[in-house]
Amino acid sequence: MYSTVVVSDRGADRVLGGHPWIYRSDVAQADAAPGDLVRVVAGNRRTLGLALWSSTSQIAIRMIADGGASKLPANEADERALFRSRFEAALQYRASLDIDATACRLVHGEADRLPALIVDRYGDDTGDYLVVQALCQGMDRRRALLTELLLELTGARGILARNDPKVRTLEGLEQTVDVWAGEVPERIDVREGAARLSVDVRHGQKTGLFLDQRENHATAARLARGRVLDAFAYHGGFAMAMAARTPERVLALDSSDAAVAAIRQHAAANGLSNVDAREANVFDELRELEVAGERFDTIVLDPPAFAKNKASVPRATAGYKEINLRAIKLLAPGGHLMTCSCSHNIDEIAFLNIVTDASIDAHATMMLVEKRQQASDHPVLLAVPETLYLKCFVLRRVS
Numbered sequence: 001m002y003s004t005v006v007v008s009d010r011g012a013d014r015v016l017g018g019h020p021w022i023y024r025s026d027v028a029q030a031d032a033a034p035g036d037l038v039r040v041v042a043g044n045r046r047t048l049g050l051a052l053w054s055s056t057s058q059i060a061i062r063m064i065a066d067g068g069a070s071k072l073p074a075n076e077a078d079e080r081a082l083f084r085s086r087f088e089a090a091l092q093y094r095a096s097l098d099i100d101a102t103a104c105r106l107v108h109g110e111a112d113r114l115p116a117l118i119v120d121r122y123g124d125d126t127g128d129y130l131v132v133q134a135l136c137q138g139m140d141r142r143r144a145l146l147t148e149l150l151l152e153l154t155g156a157r158g159i160l161a162r163n164d165p166k167v168r169t170l171e172g173l174e175q176t177v178d179v180w181a182g183e184v185p186e187r188i189d190v191r192e193g194a195a196r197l198s199v200d201v202r203h204g205q206k207t208g209l210f211l212d213q214r215e216n217h218a219t220a221a222r223l224a225r226g227r228v229l230d231a232f233a234y235h236g237g238f239a240m241a242m243a244a245r246t247p248e249r250v251l252a253l254d255s256s257d258a259a260v261a262a263i264r265q266h267a268a269a270n271g272l273s274n275v276d277a278r279e280a281n282v283f284d285e286l287r288e289l290e291v292a293g294e295r296f297d298t299i300v301l302d303p304p305a306f307a308k309n310k311a312s313v314p315r316a317t318a319g320y321k322e323i324n325l326r327a328i329k330l331l332a333p334g335g336h337l338m339t340c341s342c343s344h345n346i347d348e349i350a351f352l353n354i355v356t357d358a359s360i361d362a363h364a365t366m367m368l369v370e371k372r373q374q375a376s377d378h379p380v381l382l383a384v385p386e387t388l389y390l391k392c393f394v395l396r397r398v399s
Contacts, residue, residue: 001074001075002036002037002038002039002050002072003030003031003032003033003036003038003039003053004029004031004038004039004040004041005027005029005030005032005038005039005040005041005051005053005060005061006027006028006029006030006041006042006043007022007026007027007028007040007041007042007043007048007061008026008027008028008043009042009043010026011023011026011027011042011061012042012043012046012048014026015040015048015049015063015066016048017383018381018382018383018384019383019384020051020062020063020064020110020113020115020384021059021061021062021063021110022040022051022059022060022061022063023058023059023060024057024058024059024060025058027060027061028043030053030060032053032055033053033055034053034054034055034056034137034141034172035052035053035054035136035137035138035139035140035141035142036052036053036138037050037051037052037053037064037073037079037138038050038051038052038053038061039072040061040063046068047067047068047072048063048066049063049064049065049066049067049072050063050064050065050072050073051063051064051065052064052115052116052136052137052138052139053137053138054136054137054138054171055137055172056137056170056171056172057136057137057170057171058170059136062110062115062116062136062138063115064082064113064114064115064138065082065113080145080149083114083142083145083146083149084149084153086112086113086114087107087114087149087150087153088153089112089113090106090107090108090112090114090119091106091153091154093112093379094106094377097376097377099214099377100192100193101190101191101192101193101214102121102122102123102124102190102191102192103120103121103122103123103190103191103192103197103199103208103209103211104120104121104211104214104375104377105118105119105120105121105211105212105375105377105378106119106120106121106130106154106377107119108377108378108379108387109135109387110381110384110386110387111378111379111380111381111384111387112379114139115136115138115139116134116135116136116138116139117132117133117134117135117139117146118132118133118135118207119131119132119150120132120206120207120208120211121154121156122188122190122199122201122207122208122209123188123190124188124189124190125189126157127155127156127157128154128155128156128157129156129157129158129159129160129182129184129185129188129201130150130154130156130158130159130160131159131160131161131162131184131201131207131208132146132150132159132160132161132162132163132180133161133162133163133165133207134146134161134163135163135165135167135168135171136171137171137172137173140163140168140171140173143161143180146180147159147180147181151181151182156181156182157182157183157184158179158181158182158183158184159179159180159181159182159184160177160178160179160180160184160201160202161176161177161178161179161180162177162201162202162206162207163175163176163177163178164176164177177202184201186200186202187199187200187201188201188208190209192214192217192237193217193218193221193241194244194270195237195240195241195244195266195270196266196269196270197209197235197237197240197266198262198265198266198269204235205234209235209237210234210237210302211375211377211378212342212374212375212378212390213237213238213302213340213374213375213390214237214375214377215372215375215376216238216338216340216372216375216392217237217238217240217241218241219338219370219372219394220238220241220242220298220300220338221241221242221244221245222245223242223298223336223338223394224241224242224243224245224246224298225246225297225298226246226248226296226297226298226332226335227248227249227251227295227296227297227298228242228243228246228248228249228250228251228296228297228298228299228300229250229251229253229289229296229298229299229300229327229330230242230250230251230252230253230299230300230302231253231282231285231286231299231300231301231302231303231323231327232253232254232282232301232302232303232304233252233253233254233259233263233277233302234254234256234259234262234302235259235262235263235266236252236262236263236266236267236275236277238300238302238338239252239263239267239275239277240266240267240270240272240275242298242300243267243270243272243274243275244270244272246274246298247274248274248297249274249275249276250272250274250275250276251276251278251296252275252276252277252278253278253280253282253285254277254279254280254282255279255280255281255282256279257279260277260278260279263275263277264277282303282323283319283322283323283326286323286326286327286330287326289326289330290326290329290330294330295330295331295332296330296331296332296335297331297332297334297335297336298335298336298338299327299330299331299335299336299337299338300337300338300339300340301323301324301327301337301338301339301340302340303319303320303323303340303341304342305341305342305343305344306319306320306341306343306346307343307344307345307346308343308345309345310345312345313345313346316343316345316346317346317350317354320341320346320351320354320355321354321357321358321361324337324339324354324355324358324359325358325361325362327339328358328359328362328364328366328397329362329364331364331397332397333397333398333399334396334397335396335397336369336394336395336396336397337366337393337394337395337396337397338392338393338394338395339355339392339393339395340390340391340392340393341390341391341392342389342390342391343389344385344386344389346391347385347391348371348391351391351393352368352393355393355395359395364397364398364399365397365398365399366395366396366397366398367395367396367397367398368393368394368395369394369395369396370393370394371391371392371393371394372392372393372394373388373390373391373392374388374389374390378390
C-alpha cells in the first residue's frame with residue numbers, strides 16, 4: 001500500500017533518537033507522490049515507521065508512526081483509525097488541563113504526533129469554532145479526513161483553515177484562508193480567565209490570538225503592582241490581565257494601529273479605565289521613556305520572533321539586548337520584568353545570557369525569580385527541541 005523511502009544511517013539515527021524529521025539530504029531513495037504516507041526504512045531495510053512525504057521541503061519526512069512493518073496501518077480504515085487515535089489523545093490531554101478559557105490549542109503539531117498540523121479552538125456563546133493550519137503536503141492532502149474527524153470529535157460549528165503562513169510555500173502549497181466546514185463568524189468573542197477578548201480569526205496573528213501566553217498572562221497579573229508597561233502588546237492580553245489587578249495606570253505599546261484599537265476595545269469591554277494604549281515603535285518609545293525619566297514597577301516584553309532563521313541570530317541578539325537594556329533602566333528597584341522570546345533559533349541559555357548582558361550594561365542587579373515557557377496546551381517533547389520555542393523569564397530588580 002505504501003511507497004518505500006530509504007534513508008541514510010544518519011536519518012535513521014534521528015528517528016531512533018526520537019526526532020520525527022528527516023531532511024532531504026538524508027534520503028537515499030524515494031519514489032513517492034507529494035503528501036504520500038510512506039514506509040521509511042533504513043539502509044539495512046529495517047522498517048522505522050510511517051511518515052508523511054514532502055516532495056519540495058527540506059524536511060522531506062515527518063514521522064507519524066514508529067515501529068516495524070507489522071505495527072503499521074495496512075489499509076485506509078487503519079489510517080483513519082490512526083488519525084482518530086491521535087486526535088482523541090490530544091483532546092483528552094487538553095480536557096485534563098481544566099483550562100479556564102474558551103480558547104485553547106487542541107493540536108500542537110509534532111508534539112501531538114500530528115506533524116505540521118495546528119488546531120485551535122475558539123468558543124463563544126453559540127458554540128465552538130476551530131481554526132486549522134495544515135502546514136505540510138501530507139496534512140493539506142488529507143483535508144477531507146481532518147475535517148470529518150474534527151467535526152465528529154469536537155462537535156464544532158465550523159472550521160476555518162488559516163493556511164496563510166509563509167512556511168507553506170516551502171511545501172509548494174498556496175497561502176489561503178477558507179472555510180472547510182460549517183460557518184465561521186468574522187469575529188469570535190472568547191474568555192480568558194475573567195477577561196473578554198474579541199478575536200479576528202481571519203486576519204489576526206497566528207490563528208487570531210497568542211494562545212501560548214495564556215498561563216503567563218496569569219503570572220503577570222499576580223506580579224502586577226504600581227505603574228505597569230506592556231510592550232509589544234498586540235491585543236493586550238498581558239495589559240488586560242495586569243490592569244484588572246492594579247488600580248494604577250497600564251501603558252500598552254504596539255506599532256500596529258489595528259492592535260492599539262483592539263486594546264482600547266478590549267479595555268472598554270472589560271470595564272478597565274486604567275489602560276492607556278499607544279501606537280509607537282517600541283524601540284524608540286523605550287528610549288524616549290528612559291530619557292524622560294519615567295519609571296515602572298512592572299514591565300512585560302513580548303516581542304515577535306526576531307530570529308526567523310540562523311542567519312538572523314546576530315541581529316536578533318542585538319535587538320533583544322536593546323529592549324531588555326531599556327526595560328531594565330525603566331524598572332524601579334523592587335519591580336518585576338517579565339521578558340519573552342519566541343525565537344526558536346535563540347535557545348534558553350542564549351536568551352538568558354542576552355538578558356544578563358543587558359543587566360550588566362544597565363548597572364542593575366537582577367534576580368531570576370522564575371523560568372516559564374509556552375502554555376501547557378502547547379506541549380513540549382523532550383527529544384524534539386523545536387517544540388520548545390517560547391522562553392520567558394521573570395526577573396526582579398534588586399538595585
